Amino acid sequence: MKPIYKGKTKDVYALEDGNYLLKFKDDVTGENGVFDPGANTVGLTLEGAGRAGLSLTKFFFEILKEKGIPTHYIDANIENATMTVKPATVFGNGLEVICRYRAVGSFLRRYGMYAEEGQALDAFVEVTIKDDERQDPPISEDALDMLGVLSKAEYAVLKDLTKQIGQVVKEELAKKDIDLYDIKFEFGRVGEDNQIVLIDEISGGNMRAYKDGVYVEPLELEKLMLV
Template sequence: MRYGSKLAEGKTKIVYAHPEDPELVILVHKDAISAGDGARRNEIPGKGALSGRTAANVFCMLNAAGVPTHFVAAPEPTVMIARRCAMIPVEVVMRRRATGSFLKRHPDVAEGTLFNPVLVEFFLKDDARHDPQVTPQELVAQGIASADEIAEMTEQGRRVFGLLEHAWRAQDVALIDLKIEFGRDARGRLLVADMIDNDSWRLWPGGDKQRMLDKQIYRNMTTVTAEGLEALKQKYAQVAEMTERFCPR
């Protein structure tokens, strides 16, 4: 399909203007994978198509449930058409169980501790500062988001987590945590935006961390090998296939 001018390029996608509608953009998913604030980078041929397929299935389900998102269509596995948003430079992280970076910040908490309701945390998108955690009060003071927007991001974040948790539980997979982002459309409305794919969550089949399906496998690699990347690609393919049940077409 035709693309307009390039608007932005990140570690895992390129954003183009839509050639016909100024309120839309075209996202092209890359085959890249990274960790450690971009310190580790690799290419996995075909990952972009798998990530795009997963994201399309997730956003299709969210749209059907009435969650306001930027997703419009996915005409090709590596291509997503979305509403143009001014992205809020914050990662909203929902946690059902304590693991990963949370344990480093809270060493007194046992791994696997359940959070009910789901714990919501905010992190500035800033690789140079290692995405520091910020409080709602700091977000307001810095003019990044209003108090009403923070309340909405918290509510919608928990709603998105609940929908995905239910969908994964139906396949005996535990959703451990989830990272999402928000943007403001041309009317100032908050939309769940960017990507939700296998880089966005932790998935433990049967609740077993040793069987994880997600990007944490890549983060845990002491040495990156072609064999390891191929095995990881198969996990991404498995997740993409499983998410087909989220939004039957």
């Protein structure tokens, strides 16, 4: 294996067959020891978080595969906390796409003049630039197109996939009486035809979920979903 990239929550290696291996870590994003899926720093280390995140990711990616929704997923080894994926190129230096069902987190911080905490949102899709130095600023469809990060046609695909995948996750959580408030995705281009697919992971570390009005920690979410 050839090391390619060391990230906050996982490392990436190139395999001899041309695919990539993602190694999930026990680090999660947050600030001052408090988990926050929207943070751009590692806030704390939770023992078992890597395997838990991968277990949930495998669960969701296999559901998406059954539904014919494109992802980079090939297979996963839970014991080793690794996932084999197709090679993908990201948009620009990386984008994060958030699907919001409730007004919380950075959405509430920005729009609190008009929104109330926990207010219902209709699968609001928001794109932010992965840029730690500038605190991951939101960016509009027009700006993405003008700056050559992705075209308006690609943006439409991105938005549609975000809503589709968000709904799948929301429905699966609802089966366990868990309410999804928001979820963060990453997408990339795969293959010669540059097909837009979901990349990275779908785990507790990428979402805010609540049960009976109480926030569900990432490790607890995995236990609730996979029992």
